[in-house]
Amino acid sequence: MPAASPPAVTRFAPSPTGHLHIGGARTALFNWALARRLGGHFLLRIEDTDRARDAGPESVVGILRGLEWLGIDWDEGPAPDLSADRDPRGVGPFRQSERRALYDDAARRLLEADLAYHAFETPDELAAMRDLAKREKRPFRYDRAALRIPRAERFARAESEPHVVRFRAPEEEVVVRDEVLGEVRLAPGEVDDFVIVKADGFPTYHLAVVVDDEAMGVTHVVRGQEHLINTPRHVLLQRALGCRTPIYAHLPLIVSPSGAKMSKRDKDRTVRRACRDAGLAEPPPGTVEPAVFARWLADKNRQMEQGALARLAAALGVTLPEIDVEDFRAAGYLPRVVANYIALLGFSPGGDVEKFDLAFLAERFDLARIGKTGARFDYKKLLAFNTDAIAAMSDEDFAERWRAWCLEFAPEVVRAAGAEAGVSPTWRVLAAALRPRSKTFADAARGAGFLVTPDDEIAYDRKAVDKALLKNDGEGLAVLRDLRRTLAGLTDWSAPGVGAALGAFAEGRGVGLGKVAQPLRVALTGSTVSPPIDATAALLGRDRCLARIDRCLAAVDRGRFDGS
RNA sequence: GGCCCCAUCGUCUAGUCAGGUCCAGGACGCCAGGUUUUCAUCCUGGAAACCGGGGUUCGAAUCCCCGUGGGGUCACCA
Incomplete structure (x- = not known):
C-alpha cells in the first residue's frame, strides 16, 4: 500500500482577480511541475479574504481557464466548472472565505497566549502616524500603543469596539532557508507587530496563509520574490502557532521590457504614451468619458478600466502588451509555447536545452535550477518560439x-x-x-x-500599384490584361492548375514568374503581400478573380486606387 | 530613506555550489551575404558579456570583502 499521505504538496494560491497574470501562471507552472516531479499533490487555493475587493465567485473562472489553457491541472481545489471541489484528502474547502473558523481559532489561541493583542487605532490614525514617520525620515513601525492598555481592558473593549488583532512579534533574529536564495537573515526587531485579523473579522494574508498551509499539509511554498519579505513574518507565526515550516523557494521577478515589475499598468503606460505622442487632448468618440480620460492621462499611476483601455488603444491603432494569459491566447499564441517560454524565465534545465514541453518539466523540474536574477519578458523571443512551433x-x-x-x-x-x-x-x-x-x-x-474583404471593396495600395502595374510604362498592366484573357479560358482552378497556367504564361512571355505574379497579386488583393499566388487565386475562385482583375483594371484606368 | 535580494553578450541564459578543460557556450534580437513568384521563412557568416576595486590562490566568471548599479518591500491588498 502507498503511504497514507502524499510526500509533497505544493499550491498555487491566487486572489480572485478574474485574470491569470503571466507571473502567476509561471508560479502555478513551477508549483505544478514540482508536485509532478515529486509525485505529490498540486492544489489550488483561492485567497479571497479581502471583502472590499471581492469580485464574486465568477472571478476565479478566468484563473481556472488560464491554467487549463496552459495545460496545468490540479489535484485539489475548485473544480474547473465550479461544481463540487476536488478534495481527495479532505483538506478543503479551498476558498479562504469559507475557512473563517480556522482563522478565528488561530487568532483566539494567539490572543489567549498573549502572542497577539487587540489594537484600536483607526486606519486614519495609523496613516497619520505613518505620515509623521515619513516626514521625520524614520521607518514607521507600530508603537505597540495598544499594549499600554491593561490586558483585561483590551479584551473588554474588543467586545464592543472596532479593532484589529496584531501579532506580538518576538524580537529575535529570523533565518529563512530558501532553496533559491540560500539563507536570508533578518535582524531582531525588524518584524513589526503586523495585523493578523482585520476590523471586519477576516484574517489578513499572513494569518490565512500560515493556517492553511499547515492545515492543507503544504510542504513546498514556491512563490514570487516579492513575497520574500513576508516570509519572516510567516515563520514567526508558524512558531507561535506550532505549525511546521514548509520548504521555501522564491522565484525571481518577471519584469517588462521597461524594466519594472510586469503588471497591468504596462497597458496604461503604452496607451498613455500613444495619447501623448498623438497629442490627443480628448478621447476619441465612443471610447471613454472625457473626464475619466483627463484624470487618467494626468495621473501616471491611474489605471483605466480594461474595456475602455482596449477601445482607446484600438482607436489609436496601438497594440496593448500581453500581460494576462488571456491576452496571449487572444493574440494567437500556442499554449504549449507560452508555457515553454515562461518556464524559461528564471529556470533553465541546463546545457543548451530550451525547447521542451510540460511532460519534460514534470520530469526534470528542479528548484536547484532556478536563477536569482529578475527576468525580462522578451516578446520577440516568445514570437520566435511560436513561429517555430507553427512551422513544425x-x-x-x-x-x-x-x-x-x-x-x-x-x-x-x-x-x-x-x-x-x-x-x-x-x-x-x-x-x-x-x-x-x-x-x-x-x-x-x-x-x-x-x-x-468583398470583391468590390478592395483598396489598392498606391505603392503596390506603382511598383507592380505602372512602373516601366505600365508593363505590369499589360501583363495583367493579357493574363486576364488566359485566365478566363482556364478550367482547372485548383492551386496547381492556376500555378501551371501562370508558369506557362510567364514562360511564353519570356519573363520570370514574379513579373506575372505581382501584377495579379495587386489586382486580387490590393497589395504586394498575400499567400502564394496560385493558392490566392484558387481560394478566390474563377469568378471572383476575374471580377477583381476587371475592377482593378478599371480603377487604374480612372486613376482611383482607393477602390471607389 | 530603512530593511531584504540580486549582478555573465542588448535580452533569456549555460558555466558558479565541488577554482584550471572558458582568450566564456546556446537561444532571441541585431548586422552582412545567399535562397525564394510577394510576404514570411530558410541557409551561411559576423559583432556582442564575466559591473568596478581589493584580497585568497600556482591559477578566479567561479571563493571572501568593499564600492557601484538594479530590483523588491515598507497596508486593516495578496
Whole structure:
C-alpha cells in the first residue's frame, strides 16, 4: 500500500482577480511541475479574504481557464466548472472565505497566549502616524500603543469596539532557508507587530496563509520574490502557532521590457504614451468619458478600466502588451509555447536545452535550477518560439486549431472560407497556404484578409500599384490584361492548375514568374503581400478573380486606387 | 530613506555550489551575404558579456570583502 499521505504538496494560491497574470501562471507552472516531479499533490487555493475587493465567485473562472489553457491541472481545489471541489484528502474547502473558523481559532489561541493583542487605532490614525514617520525620515513601525492598555481592558473593549488583532512579534533574529536564495537573515526587531485579523473579522494574508498551509499539509511554498519579505513574518507565526515550516523557494521577478515589475499598468503606460505622442487632448468618440480620460492621462499611476483601455488603444491603432494569459491566447499564441517560454524565465534545465514541453518539466523540474536574477519578458523571443512551433505543426493540426481560434476571435475568416460547420476543403487550402508564413493565429487571420474583404471593396495600395502595374510604362498592366484573357479560358482552378497556367504564361512571355505574379497579386488583393499566388487565386475562385482583375483594371484606368 | 535580494553578450541564459578543460557556450534580437513568384521563412557568416576595486590562490566568471548599479518591500491588498 502507498503511504497514507502524499510526500509533497505544493499550491498555487491566487486572489480572485478574474485574470491569470503571466507571473502567476509561471508560479502555478513551477508549483505544478514540482508536485509532478515529486509525485505529490498540486492544489489550488483561492485567497479571497479581502471583502472590499471581492469580485464574486465568477472571478476565479478566468484563473481556472488560464491554467487549463496552459495545460496545468490540479489535484485539489475548485473544480474547473465550479461544481463540487476536488478534495481527495479532505483538506478543503479551498476558498479562504469559507475557512473563517480556522482563522478565528488561530487568532483566539494567539490572543489567549498573549502572542497577539487587540489594537484600536483607526486606519486614519495609523496613516497619520505613518505620515509623521515619513516626514521625520524614520521607518514607521507600530508603537505597540495598544499594549499600554491593561490586558483585561483590551479584551473588554474588543467586545464592543472596532479593532484589529496584531501579532506580538518576538524580537529575535529570523533565518529563512530558501532553496533559491540560500539563507536570508533578518535582524531582531525588524518584524513589526503586523495585523493578523482585520476590523471586519477576516484574517489578513499572513494569518490565512500560515493556517492553511499547515492545515492543507503544504510542504513546498514556491512563490514570487516579492513575497520574500513576508516570509519572516510567516515563520514567526508558524512558531507561535506550532505549525511546521514548509520548504521555501522564491522565484525571481518577471519584469517588462521597461524594466519594472510586469503588471497591468504596462497597458496604461503604452496607451498613455500613444495619447501623448498623438497629442490627443480628448478621447476619441465612443471610447471613454472625457473626464475619466483627463484624470487618467494626468495621473501616471491611474489605471483605466480594461474595456475602455482596449477601445482607446484600438482607436489609436496601438497594440496593448500581453500581460494576462488571456491576452496571449487572444493574440494567437500556442499554449504549449507560452508555457515553454515562461518556464524559461528564471529556470533553465541546463546545457543548451530550451525547447521542451510540460511532460519534460514534470520530469526534470528542479528548484536547484532556478536563477536569482529578475527576468525580462522578451516578446520577440516568445514570437520566435511560436513561429517555430507553427512551422513544425502539421497542416491538419494547424487547420483545426486555427479554426477553433478564429471561431472565437476572427469569425469573419471562418465565414469567408465557408468553414462554419467544420474544416472545409477551402479552409484546408487556406490554412495550408497561410501556415508557413504565420507567426501566430492572429497573424494568419490577418493574412486571410484578402478573402474576407468583398470583391468590390478592395483598396489598392498606391505603392503596390506603382511598383507592380505602372512602373516601366505600365508593363505590369499589360501583363495583367493579357493574363486576364488566359485566365478566363482556364478550367482547372485548383492551386496547381492556376500555378501551371501562370508558369506557362510567364514562360511564353519570356519573363520570370514574379513579373506575372505581382501584377495579379495587386489586382486580387490590393497589395504586394498575400499567400502564394496560385493558392490566392484558387481560394478566390474563377469568378471572383476575374471580377477583381476587371475592377482593378478599371480603377487604374480612372486613376482611383482607393477602390471607389 | 530603512530593511531584504540580486549582478555573465542588448535580452533569456549555460558555466558558479565541488577554482584550471572558458582568450566564456546556446537561444532571441541585431548586422552582412545567399535562397525564394510577394510576404514570411530558410541557409551561411559576423559583432556582442564575466559591473568596478581589493584580497585568497600556482591559477578566479567561479571563493571572501568593499564600492557601484538594479530590483523588491515598507497596508486593516495578496
